[in-house]
Amino acid sequence: xxxxxxxxxxxxxxxxxxxxxxxxxxxxxxxxxxxxxxxxxxxxxxxxxxxxxxxxxxxxxxxxxxxxxxxxxxxxxxxxxxxxxxxxxxxxxxxxxxxxxxxxxxxxxxxxxxxxxxxxxxxxxxxxxxxxxxxxxx
Amino acid sequence: xxxxxxxxxxxxxxxxxxxxxxxxxxxxxxxxxxxxxxxxxxxxxxxxxxxxxxxxxxxxxxxxxxxxxxxxxxxxxxxxxxxxxxxxxxxxxxxxxxxxxxxxxxxxxxxxxxxxxxxxxxxxxxxxxxxxxxxxxxxxxxxxxxxxxxxxxxxxxxxxxxxxxxxxxxxxxxxxxxxxxxxxxxxxxxxxxxxxxxxxxxxxxxxxxxxxxxxxxxxxxxxxxxxxxxxxxxxxxxxxxxxxxxxxxxxxxxxxxxxxxxxxxxxxxxxxxxxxxxxxxxxxxxxxxxxxxxxxxxxxxxxxxxxxxxxxxxxxxxxxxxxxxxxxxxxxxxxxxxxxxxxxxxxxxxxxxxxxxxxxxxxxxxxxxxxxxxxxxxxxxxxxxxxxxxxxxxxxxxxxxxxxxxxxxxxxxxxxxxxxxxxxxxxxxxxxxxxxxxxxxxxxxxxxxxxxxxxxxxxxxxxxxxxxxxxxxxxxxxxxxxxxxxxxxxxx
Numbered sequence: 063x064x065x066x067x068x069x070x071x072x073x074x075x076x077x078x079x080x081x082x083x084x085x086x087x088x089x090x091x092x093x094x095x096x097x098x099x100x101x102x103x104x105x106x107x108x109x110x111x112x113x114x115x116x117x118x119x120x121x122x123x124x125x126x127x128x129x130x131x132x133x134x135x136x137x138x139x140x141x142x143x144x145x146x147x148x149x150x151x152x153x154x155x156x157x158x159x160x161x162x163x164x165x166x167x168x169x170x171x172x173x174x175x176x177x178x179x180x181x182x183x184x185x186x187x188x189x190x191x192x193x194x195x196x197x198x199x200x
Numbered sequence: 201x202x203x204x205x206x207x208x209x210x211x212x213x214x215x216x217x218x219x220x221x222x223x224x225x226x227x228x229x230x231x232x233x234x235x236x237x238x239x240x241x242x243x244x245x246x247x248x249x250x251x252x253x254x255x256x257x258x259x260x261x262x263x264x265x266x267x268x269x270x271x272x273x274x275x276x277x278x279x280x281x282x283x284x285x286x287x288x289x290x291x292x293x294x295x296x297x298x299x300x301x302x303x304x305x306x307x308x309x310x311x312x313x314x315x316x317x318x319x320x321x322x323x324x325x326x327x328x329x330x331x332x333x334x335x336x337x338x339x340x341x342x343x344x345x346x347x348x349x350x351x352x353x354x355x356x357x358x359x360x361x362x363x364x365x366x367x368x369x370x371x372x373x374x375x376x377x378x379x380x381x382x383x384x385x386x387x388x389x390x391x392x393x394x395x396x397x398x399x400x401x402x403x404x405x406x407x408x409x410x411x412x413x414x415x416x417x418x419x420x421x422x423x424x425x426x427x428x429x430x431x432x433x434x435x436x437x438x439x440x441x442x443x444x445x446x447x448x449x450x451x452x453x454x455x456x457x458x459x460x461x462x463x464x465x466x467x468x469x470x471x472x473x474x475x476x477x478x479x480x481x482x483x484x485x486x487x488x489x490x491x492x493x494x495x496x497x498x499x500x501x502x503x504x505x506x507x508x509x510x511x512x513x514x515x516x517x518x519x520x521x522x523x524x525x526x527x528x529x530x531x532x533x534x535x536x537x538x539x540x541x542x543x544x545x546x547x548x549x550x551x552x553x554x555x556x557x558x559x560x561x562x563x564x565x566x567x568x569x570x571x572x573x574x575x576x577x578x579x580x581x582x583x584x585x586x587x588x589x590x591x592x593x594x595x596x597x598x599x600x601x602x603x604x605x606x607x608x609x610x611x612x613x614x615x616x617x618x619x620x621x622x623x624x625x626x627x628x629x630x631x632x633x634x635x636x637x638x639x640x641x642x643x644x645x646x647x648x649x650x651x652x653x654x655x656x657x658x659x660x661x662x663x664x665x666x667x668x669x670x671x672x673x674x675x676x677x678x679x680x681x682x683x684x685x686x687x688x689x690x691x692x
Contacts, residue, residue, distance in 0.1 A: 114584040131221075132221075132222065134221065135218040135219075135221035135222060135314075137215075138218050139215075139218045141216060142215055142218065145207075145211065146211065146215070149204055149207065153260060153263055154204070154207065154259065154260055154261060154263045155204070155211060155261060155262065156209035156261060156263075157262050157263030158262070159263060160263075179272075
């Protein structure tokens, strides 16, 4: 019997809610405080908590270090991609209005995709930094 | 397509840098960087053509109209800076393959190119944007990429140099934001053109002067104005050769552009040079830099460090041109941005080639290197003649304009200062020439020979440019004096 039973069970209970809260912050970003950056940090914090309680190895099977590193350019690529699609549709770079026929819908779609990009990059960056620091000297 | 050029100028390197981060092999990342660098050069040439034909370009980022949205604003001055930065990036890329290949660990090479392209994107962004806060964002993009590039140097001291640069660079960026914030409280706008328009009605309040002070010190840290230059020699000396070439030729130049932009376009020469003693302060610091840094350069053993100190001295010439604040002086300053970039690129490329062959740029190891690597060292000598200011090279053109500017202000002693400080350059360049050509080769130098054509060609291009633009000045000095007139035209 491990001594840290309460921590392990407690963490297991909390983890899904942290992720849920992150997604709430992500999708609520256009109506209230929040957005991709905060949500990314919260999601990364969830993985970091998992790593602290269950060990780095099990955390790295969930999200491998290479995957975390690839998340960093992936999110930024999504962000830039939205801007470039807008250019192909005849607007200026990052002009979301041209993404859909209705400018309001276009703005909505644009900001959701861009915030998703921010989310992926921030979560990836936080994790990559965490993995690098924790992995030192191994 | 043509209307999207200002966005493409920044988006191409950004996109390429992201793709580089996915790459596993350095050569693939290098090929992608090469394509991106050349595409960026084409874009900047098209932009310059458009500006020269039909006046300033304004681009509303995201379709939000200025002054509320971010505006990209290109006039003659920054079109010139864009051409310089992208031109240097495009010419030195062939050099990168082997140089980076030997100096950076193979797993890190894709990341190195990512950082290089991000730095390019940031520098172009600073030059192209017309939004004060957007400048800060790009300043940070380029600076963070620079810290990472410097830290990738082979020498252990590269880490310390990068950290030192990180601290000082962050202070500089902070000062810049404080200055921008104060400017925002005074005018309620972040758009440079809009701010300049509103400043007419709020002349000389205390917040405005404080803002000018913060911006000047912040940007001066970035451009390594004496005595805020301490980060520069270490960063240049320990960074990978390719990074040094790129940074020495572009990074400080873009910061100087920013200083000119704020002094002349935003605050206006009337406030900066007539109501406040900025001219006197800048003049003294420039002259001290010209002499102090040149003298320190004479005593350096590491040639990269020597040239880094020489950069500080040369930046002194440029700020001298700004301090003179007349048409000739300012033209001299602006044209020296271009000319100094050419000669420093040639210098550091030659050193990079030497490092590629013998693994050192310490003066003791360079004995007889001129006999073994004649073309490379000939490039070094031509760049050296240019930095001294021999007639027929670009250095002469800049100094001619600066001297004319000093005469125009009646400060004849400055002409002597320019001449005597050039003689100091003769000493430090001469020292290397003496060791490289007049001593017998020994050790690793015996086996050295000129590098492959891909590395040699960029050196030769910059040498040819430093002679060509020393004779035909219509492009460089022509645009510089047009830009200077434009800037001084706003004299209030």
